Amino acid sequence: MEFVLPEGIESVQVTLTDGDFELIDFATLENLVIILPSLSGVYDLICTTPDGREFGAEIYF
Numbered sequence: 349m350e351f352v353l354p355e356g357i358e359s360v361q362v363t364l365t366d367g368d369f370e371l372i373d374f375a376t377l378e379n380l381v382i383i384l385p386s387l388s389g390v391y392d393l394i395c396t397t398p399d400g401r402e403f404g405a406e407i408y409f
Contacts, residue, residue: 349382351375351395360395364407 353360359376366389373382375395387409394404 349384351380351382353377353380357397360397363394363396364391366391 349362351360351362353375359374362371362373362375362382364371364384369387369391371382371384375382389409391407391409392404393407394402396402
């Protein structure tokens with residue numbers, strides 16, 4: 349999964365969960381890619397900036 353960070357944001361905490369599975373990782377300007385295991389189904393994605401703003405979505409794999 350690759351991220352594009354808005355201007356002024358140097359990193360985000362990425363949380364991906366479906367209730368049984370949870371992955372927490374970070375995307376930074378130096379490493380915008382998070383390697384995921386093989387997934388199937390619907391997952392909640394929450395990206396949290398260092399100042400506490402949260403952005404969420406549902407992702408279908």
